[in-house]
Amino acid sequence: MNVGLEHYLVVSALLFALGLLGVITRRNLIVMYMSLELMLNSANLALVSFSRFNDNLNGQVMVFFIITVAAAEVAVGLALIVALYRKRQSAHVEDLTSMKL
Amino acid sequence: MDALLNYLFSSNGLFWVFAFMTLACGGLVVANPFSRNPVTSAMFLVLTIISMAGLFVLLHAFFLAAVQVMVYAGAVMVLFLFVIMLLDLQEEERRKVKKLGLLAGLLSIGAIAGIFVKSLMAAQPGRGLPAPVAEGGTIPLGKLLFTNYLLPFEIVSVLLLVAMVGVILLSKKDLK
Numbered sequence: 042m043n044v045g046l047e048h049y050l051v052v053s054a055l056l057f058a059l060g061l062l063g064v065i066t067r068r069n070l071i072v073m074y075m076s077l078e079l080m081l082n083s084a085n086l087a088l089v090s091f092s093r094f095n096d097n098l099n100g101q102v103m104v105f106f107i108i109t110v111a112a113a114e115v116a117v118g119l120a121l122i123v124a125l126y127r128k129r130q131s132a133h134v135e136d137l138t139s140m141k142l
Numbered sequence: 143m144d145a146l147l148n149y150l151f152s153s154n155g156l157f158w159v160f161a162f163m164t165l166a167c168g169g170l171v172v173a174n175p176f177s178r179n180p181v182t183s184a185m186f187l188v189l190t191i192i193s194m195a196g197l198f199v200l201l202h203a204f205f206l207a208a209v210q211v212m213v214y215a216g217a218v219m220v221l222f223l224f225v226i227m228l229l230d231l232q233e234e235e236r237r238k239v240k241k242l243g244l245l246a247g248l249l250s251i252g253a254i255a256g257i258f259v260k261s262l263m264a265a266q267p268g269r270g271l272p273a274p275v276a277e278g279g280t281i282p283l284g285k286l287l288f289t290n291y292l293l294p295f296e297i298v299s300v301l302l303l304v305a306m307v308g309v310i311l312l313s314k315k316d317l318k
Contacts, residue, residue, distance in 0.1 A: 045268035050267065051258075051262055054255060057258075058258065060172070065243075066172070066173070066239075066248075075184065079172075093201040093203065094271050098278060101278045102286050104206055105287070106298055109213075116306070120312040123312075123313060
């Protein structure tokens, strides 16, 4: 059986589902953040495979931008987590309930 | 045995190897039965990203595979590890996982993944496409990046600057 577009898209969909599962079930901010990265990466995989099979390089340029923006996002997000940790001594979402009614 | 090895090192076989590694390591990032230490998660995320770079090579996106390894596995993951080491996360291992939440999450995400995969298999988006020829080498991507996408490229550079300034401001001891 030849590997085609569907196979790559299925891998990407499963990876996205895994990332979503991590965001929903894990309560540690850093692990949740890593799961977000997993979801971003699955979108990248889908874009690259579309770009390859539709013979169009624009998708790969898009992925290049996504990687850049993700790097910036990681820097800002981790700085926020560190600032939060300094204030609360915890990186656990269950401890952050000051906005709960 | 020889036939199996030959198949494994063909591009079709390598797809299965890398796809399996990506999904297995991705699963271990999210839920590792042996360790709940964030450092283990980060290490498996590095493995996931490297096997995804392998998938990129199979898709002939050579430049992006290199960028993936350098930027993600290199810079981003070092940042992650740095922050994990900075914070003291020992108590993470002592916390209990809520069984009900885990079960509900697994069920709903399993349903979503099932719908994704079923619909992809039913739609067959790759059917009838000509044989792929797009090559993501440095030269064609660079040409595209500095002609059609010159403005977004510059905007992204400004975005990186903004992120840098923002991070410095956020990590100052006393915000005024």
